[in-house]
Amino acid sequence: MHFITVLQPILLFSFTKTRYTMQLHKILVLQFRPFGDVLLATSYLAALKEKYPAAKIHYLCNTPFHTVIEEHPLIDKIINIPYERGIGKFFQLRAWLQVRKEQYDLIIDQQNGTESALFVLFSNAKYRVTWGNSKWSFLFNLEAPPAPNLYSAVRNLLLMQPLGIYTNKYELTIKVSAKGKVMAHDFWQTNQLEGKKVIGMEISCKDQQKKWHEAGFIELISKILEQTASYIILFSAPSERSHLKQVMQKIAHPRLLLSPQSPTLRELAAFLEKINLLICNEGAINHLSCATKTPALCLIGPSEPSVWSPAGYFPDHFHLKNPTWNKESEVRDFGISSQEVFDKCMEMLTTTQKP
Numbered sequence: 001m002h003f004i005t006v007l008q009p010i011l012l013f014s015f016t017k018t019r020y021t022m023q024l025h026k027i028l029v030l031q032f033r034p035f036g037d038v039l040l041a042t043s044y045l046a047a048l049k050e051k052y053p054a055a056k057i058h059y060l061c062n063t064p065f066h067t068v069i070e071e072h073p074l075i076d077k078i079i080n081i082p083y084e085r086g087i088g089k090f091f092q093l094r095a096w097l098q099v100r101k102e103q104y105d106l107i108i109d110q111q112n113g114t115e116s117a118l119f120v121l122f123s124n125a126k127y128r129v130t131w132g133n134s135k136w137s138f139l140f141n142l143e144a145p146p147a148p149n150l151y152s153a154v155r156n157l158l159l160m161q162p163l164g165i166y167t168n169k170y171e172l173t174i175k176v177s178a179k180g181k182v183m184a185h186d187f188w189q190t191n192q193l194e195g196k197k198v199i200g201m202e203i204s205c206k207d208q209q210k211k212w213h214e215a216g217f218i219e220l221i222s223k224i225l226e227q228t229a230s231y232i233i234l235f236s237a238p239s240e241r242s243h244l245k246q247v248m249q250k251i252a253h254p255r256l257l258l259s260p261q262s263p264t265l266r267e268l269a270a271f272l273e274k275i276n277l278l279i280c281n282e283g284a285i286n287h288l289s290c291a292t293k294t295p296a297l298c299l300i301g302p303s304e305p306s307v308w309s310p311a312g313y314f315p316d317h318f319h320l321k322n323p324t325w326n327k328e329s330e331v332r333d334f335g336i337s338s339q340e341v342f343d344k345c346m347e348m349l350t351t352t353q354k355p
Helices: 003-013 035-040 045-051 066-067 087-089 095-102 114-123 152-165 178-192 214-227 239-251 266-271 284-291 337-351
Strands: 026-030 056-062 075-081 108-109 128-129 142-144 200-202 229-232 256-258 277-283 296-300 317-321
Touching: 003 277, 026 337, 035 095, 035 152, 045 056, 066 075, 066 266, 075 317, 087 114, 095 114, 095 239, 108 114, 114 128, 114 200, 114 256, 114 317, 128 152, 142 152, 178 266, 200 214, 214 229, 229 239, 239 256, 266 277, 266 284, 277 284, 277 337, 284 296, 284 317, 296 337, 317 337
Parallel strands: 026 056, 026 108, 056 075, 108 128, 128 142, 200 229, 200 277, 229 256, 277 296, 296 317
Antiparallel strands: none
């Protein structure tokens, strides 16, 4: 392929911001990572499909983050590309050409960054939409209103407005894997959990700034096991598994269980479908619980709950946040006591019901 062919989209771009009467046959959503954001960007797919029922919807993201949307009923094709770190993410000629070859009518740049803008640049897509006030706005001819402080799954609906879609209907969908259903069924049978109250906990967190302190989790687990008949399952990332085993040894209780090793998010979804309550840090599993309709309590430290908490948008989802907590504090307790979490947990077990 001649280099001038690769540069052709630069020459073809119209820099006029125009609203079109669009005929769309093929649409691409760009959201590279992480797991939670890839799932959150699916919130408008139902509205998009309703508006353009004949259009094929493709989704481009990095490996392994694509696994969260595998077998999604509204996604016709997933383009998963290697996760390039550092400067390599800005030189992905093979992937750019792959996108260009698809001849998309519309690209929705959910990511809104330099990496995604390069894909838009070389795509030759007729319509290109992103958030308003983007530093790459000259590459786009459709812009959504600047993103306000709304829960991300709801805020993403604004990306549909330039397409003539005005809706307040949002949903997060995940296809629970067949393997996950078998894993969850066997786990419940082995540990005789049928008919029991089961609480799931994710006490680890990849971003240490978002992790509620371990001492608090240990106190909380002990309170629940001592004062209720509930079982607790600790969900484990591969890198945290050995550490969680040490936590379990400190507590040493037969109703404290560890999930099977290294489940994918689609496998983990099968466990969330069966538990009565999830307690977690702010992260992907909290958004996943929205897709599985699992009551959840999220403990939030430095994050902004108006953007990252589904409370008020998804039923039976709550968070605890102490706005007076000093982010510079060496103790990562978020200004939230284990008793506060326990009390909210007991309230939710009494008032919330799985569908």
